[in-house]
Amino acid sequence: MDYPVITKPKLDEFRVRPNLEEYHRSVQGFTWEQLRGELDGLPGGGLNLAHEAIDRHAHSDRRDRVALYWEGTGGEEERYTFAKLKELTDRFANVLKGLGVKKGDRVFLFMERIPELYVAFFGILKAGAIAGPLFSAFGPDPVKDRLLDSGAKVLIVTPDLRKRIGGILQSLPELKHVIVVNKNNRSKEPLAPGDISYEKEMASASSNFQIVKTTEDDFSIMHYTSGTTGKPKGAVHAHKAALQHMATGRWVLDLHDDDMYWCTADPGWVTGTSYGMSAPWTNGVSQVVYEGGFRASTWYHIIQKYRVTVWYTAPTAIRMLMRAGDEIPKRYDLTSLRYMCSVGEPLNPEAIMWGLRTIKLPFHDNWWQTETGAILIANYPAMDIRPGSMGRPIPGIEAAVVDEKGKQAKPGQEGDLAIRPGWPSMFRTYWHNQEMYDSKFKNGWYITGDRARTDEDGYFWFIGRADDVINTAGHLVGPFEVESALIEHPAVAEAGVIGKPDPVAMEVVKAFVALHAGYEPTDALRADIMRFVRQKLAAGIAPREIEFVDSLPKTRSGKIMRRLLKARELGLPEGDTSTLEED
Numbered sequence: 001m002d003y004p005v006i007t008k009p010k011l012d013e014f015r016v017r018p019n020l021e022e023y024h025r026s027v028q029g030f031t032w033e034q035l036r037g038e039l040d041g042l043p044g045g046g047l048n049l050a051h052e053a054i055d056r057h058a059h060s061d062r063r064d065r066v067a068l069y070w071e072g073t074g075g076e077e078e079r080y081t082f083a084k085l086k087e088l089t090d091r092f093a094n095v096l097k098g099l100g101v102k103k104g105d106r107v108f109l110f111m112e113r114i115p116e117l118y119v120a121f122f123g124i125l126k127a128g129a130i131a132g133p134l135f136s137a138f139g140p141d142p143v144k145d146r147l148l149d150s151g152a153k154v155l156i157v158t159p160d161l162r163k164r165i166g167g168i169l170q171s172l173p174e175l176k177h178v179i180v181v182n183k184n185n186r187s188k189e190p191l192a193p194g195d196i197s198y199e200k201e202m203a204s205a206s207s208n209f210q211i212v213k214t215t216e217d218d219f220s221i222m223h224y225t226s227g228t229t230g231k232p233k234g235a236v237h238a239h240k241a242a243l244q245h246m247a248t249g250r251w252v253l254d255l256h257d258d259d260m261y262w263c264t265a266d267p268g269w270v271t272g273t274s275y276g277m278s279a280p281w282t283n284g285v286s287q288v289v290y291e292g293g294f295r296a297s298t299w300y301h302i303i304q305k306y307r308v309t310v311w312y313t314a315p316t317a318i319r320m321l322m323r324a325g326d327e328i329p330k331r332y333d334l335t336s337l338r339y340m341c342s343v344g345e346p347l348n349p350e351a352i353m354w355g356l357r358t359i360k361l362p363f364h365d366n367w368w369q370t371e372t373g374a375i376l377i378a379n380y381p382a383m384d385i386r387p388g389s390m391g392r393p394i395p396g397i398e399a400a401v402v403d404e405k406g407k408q409a410k411p412g413q414e415g416d417l418a419i420r421p422g423w424p425s426m427f428r429t430y431w432h433n434q435e436m437y438d439s440k441f442k443n444g445w446y447i448t449g450d451r452a453r454t455d456e457d458g459y460f461w462f463i464g465r466a467d468d469v470i471n472t473a474g475h476l477v478g479p480f481e482v483e484s485a486l487i488e489h490p491a492v493a494e495a496g497v498i499g500k501p502d503p504v505a506m507e508v509v510k511a512f513v514a515l516h517a518g519y520e521p522t523d524a525l526r527a528d529i530m531r532f533v534r535q536k537l538a539a540g541i542a543p544r545e546i547e548f549v550d551s552l553p554k555t556r557s558g559k560i561m562r563r564l565l566k567a568r569e570l571g572l573p574e575g576d577t578s579t580l581e582e583d
Contacts, residue, residue, distance in 0.1 A: 003349040003387040006362050030395040032424050035247055039282075047216040049242045050089060050125040053281035055211070058086035062284050069260075069306055070115050073292040078115055082284075085119065088202070090209035092123030095201045099154065099177050103128030103212050106222065107154040108147060109267070110134040110161050113291045116181045116198060117267060118277060120156050125220055128212030129153075130236070132222045135268030135475075136161065141485060141536040144168040145231050146224050147175060150431055154179065156198070159189065166192070216240035222431060223270045225370040226469055226478030234431030237373045241274070241425035242282055244374040249279035251394055252366055253310055254339045254381040261287040262302065263312040269475065270370045271343060274425070275312055279374075296324035300332040307336040314344040316473040318351045318363060319504045326358050334359055339381060341366060344474025345506045346462045349387035365390055367462070369448060370476075371440070373425030377460050389459040390452075397423055399460065401452050406443025409453070414463055417452040418445035468562045470499035472507050477541050479562060485536045486511055486543075489529050491519040496552045496560040500545065500569060511543035512565055514551050521548035 040056040041047055057063065063083040070078045080088075101107060107124045109131065111117040117133075124131040132150055134143060143165050147155065151174040157165075158181050169175065180191055181198040191197060214220075220239045224232040249255045253275070261280045265271035280287045288306045292298065294317060303311065321329075340355060340363045347365035355363045366378035367390035377399055379391035393399040398420035401409040409415040421441060430437045440446055451463040470477040479497035486495035493516045499507030513529065515521060526546050534542040553564045567574050 003353065006352070006356075006385040006387070032243060032396050035243055038246065039243060042211060042213060044213070046213045047239045047242065048125060048211050048214045049220050049239050049278060049282075050122040051211055052242045052246070053278055054082060054085050054089055054122055057082040057281070057284050060284075065284070066286050067281060068115060068118060069286065069288040071288070071290050071302065071305075072114070080115060082281075085122070087207045088119045089122040089126055090207050091202050091205040092120055093126035093209045093211075094205040095179075095198075096123060096127040096129065096154065097209075098201075098205070099196075101127050101129050101154060103214070104219065105129045105154070106132055106150045106152040107156070108132035108134055108150065108152045110136065110138070110143060110155060110157045110165070111181060112136050112158060112161075113266065113289055114158070114181070114183050115289075116183060117156075118289070120179075120181075120198075121267070121273070121277065125214075125239075126209060126211045128214055128218070130219045130222050131273075132224075132234075133267045133269075133273055135266055135538070137266075137538045137540055138268070139535060139537045139541075140165045140168045142232070142481070142538065142541070144171065145481075146234070147172050149224075149231065150222060150234055153177070156181065158183065162192070162195070214239055216243075217428075219428065221273060223273070223370050226476045226481060230478075230480060232478060232481065233433055233436060235371050235427040236429050236431055237425060238428050241373045242278060244423060244425040245274055245278035246282035248375040248378075248394060249275070249283045249285070251380065252364075252375050252378040253279065253312060253341055255280065255283045255285050255310060257284065259285050259309045260307055260336070261285050261310045261312070262290075262306070262308045263287065264290075264299075264314065264317060265312070265344075270373065271312075271314075271474075274374055275343075294320055296321050296328050297331075300329055300334065303334055303337060304332045309336055310339045310341075311337060312341045312343070314474040315342050315347045315351060316345070316505050318342060318347070318354070322351065322354050323504065326354075329358050337361055340364065343368070343375070345471050346388075346390070352385065352387045367391070367460070369450075371427045371446075371448075372419070372423070373427060374423075376419060376423065386455075386459050389455075389461050391460065392458050393460075400445070401454055401460075402443070402445060402447075406445055411454050411456045414451055414453050416466060417448045417450040417460070417462075419448065420444065421446050468498070470497070470507050470509055472499065472502075472509060473505040473540060475540060477509060482509060482511065482533070482537065482541060482543065483560075485533045486513060486529065488536070489532050491515050491525060492529065494552055494560070496562055496565050497543065498562050498566040498569060508544040509542065510545040510547065510569065512547050512549050512552060514549055 066079045067082045068080040107129045154177045156179045179196045179198050217238050219236050221237045222234045225235050226232050263276040342363045342365050352362050364379040366375045368375045376397045377390050377393050379385050401415040402418045449466050453461050468479050482497045483495045486492050494514045496512045500510040502508045553561045
């Protein structure tokens with residue numbers, strides 16, 4: 001179905017207020033250094049994201065502005081000004097200093113969306129350490145893999161999540177301290193031996209702290225990203241990313257000084273840090289954070305209650321709102337909204353048209369990755385929306401569709417989506433995996449792993465992943481990680497995992513399992529394997545479906561052919577099977 005272009009004059013009716021001067025900067029003539037002067041920098045030189053997001057506002061006429069409106073799952077409400085956040089983040093930086101945390105140490109956060117997470121995150125950066133946010137729905141194995149690989153020195157955790165991963169902590173030799181935030185300790189259980197009370201340490205910590213001097217190239221944040229083979233890789237970013245977070249907050253999210261912003265992403269994923277922390281606060285904008293998960297009526301209530309003006313969410317969430325029906329939003333006053341964005345996976349045109357029909361606003365799709373650290377391609381507020389397209393590159397970004405030799409494809413031709421290296425938020429390495437990092441750069445391009453095409457007007461259109469990574473509800477799941485968990489079950493001889501198309505989540509994880517001799521493929525065994533894997537991983541990562549098979553298609557070298565599994569699942573041509581292992 002062809003969808004109409006939503007033109008710029010039409011966008012003017014939707015209360016969009018694009019930063020036109022900045023939008024119209026010449027892509028050819030623009031340099032990131034032109035914006036460098038809009039960041040404060042540290043006294044005496046250097047750059048630190050925490051200073052740009054918190055301290056410089058606390059030292060300005062924004063000091064008493066509410067930076068964070070927080071609402072808990074039980075209806076609790078808390079407010080934090082920039083001045084208060086500076087005091088608390090200074091205290092936590094002193095807590096870390098007292099524990100011996102030094103510049104470059106890795107400090108990980110495994111918490112729900114509570115204010116203490118945001119305080120701890122920026123306190124980590126002030127101490128010169130590297131912050132590692134973890135998705136709060138993770139099971140023990142993903143947490144263990146990331147803490148072990150990173151050599152994390154400190155883990156900050158809430159009681160329920162501490163209980164979930166208690167069994168792995170003894171297998172982490174470099175982990176020296178576990179700090180427990182008792183905000184949600186409804187069971188009132190005492191701390192485990194050796195654990196540290198966040199509340200007790202914060203009460204005695206000084207509120208005076210001088211930020212450890214960091215440069216724009218010093219490491220700041222580490223997010224793990226999944227691949228087709230091997231364990232997840234730690235993509236490491238530097239403090240210079242603050243520059244692109246600030247700029248894209250204006251250019252793409254259309255943030256203005258008087259906005260109330262809401263990003264629904266969990267801070268365990270890169271969207272939740274780049275655009276749930278850095279982008280709004282480097283721009284000095286107030287934002288709301290809701291602790292709980294998805295529920296259509298609750299989300300509409302949050303928009304109404306806090307008069308949200310700019311909303312950044314994910315296609316899966318939008319499709320869930322669509323499934324909930326058009327009647328629910330009519331019960332709420334959503335007229336405060338003036339701009340809506342989406343990211344994490346391709347936004348289907350139907351979602352854009354649904355937004356126009358029910359909320360009287362279109363969703364603006366944009367594209368980026370964990371590795372890119374910030375938005376690179378977007379449907380700007382000041383340009384026409386072509387439903388189904390990810391938009392055009394932002395100023396300062398050279399993007400192209402290329403072939404395997406790095407030659408740019410003509411409009412309409414499919415190829416690898418590639419970016420010319422050097423943007424401020426670009427990841428600087430995969431932690432302790434430089435070889436893998438180097439493999440991402442070919443012929444002068446960063447090869448993203450996505451397949452795309454362009455049209456005659458320079459709009460980019462997503463086609464699919466070039467590898468077997470599964471995009472489920474905007475979360476990239478590496479099949480190897482799931483397969484590794486499956487074969488730990490005593491009944492499983494081998495396993496192959498694919499992404500199966502799903503109308504809401506885009507893809508769900510489906511596993512094909514061959515059993516050891518002596519085990520029968522029963523529904524009870526299937527349920528037991530599912531339960532086993534969910535305990536090790538997380539419900540969103542574990543297989544939604546398990547199909548028992550006699551054997552898995554493999555190459556002669558023994559590699560499972562996931563491509564073939566997917567083709568058979570979807571009834572597609574199997575393609576070249578000349579390398580298939582003979583029976």
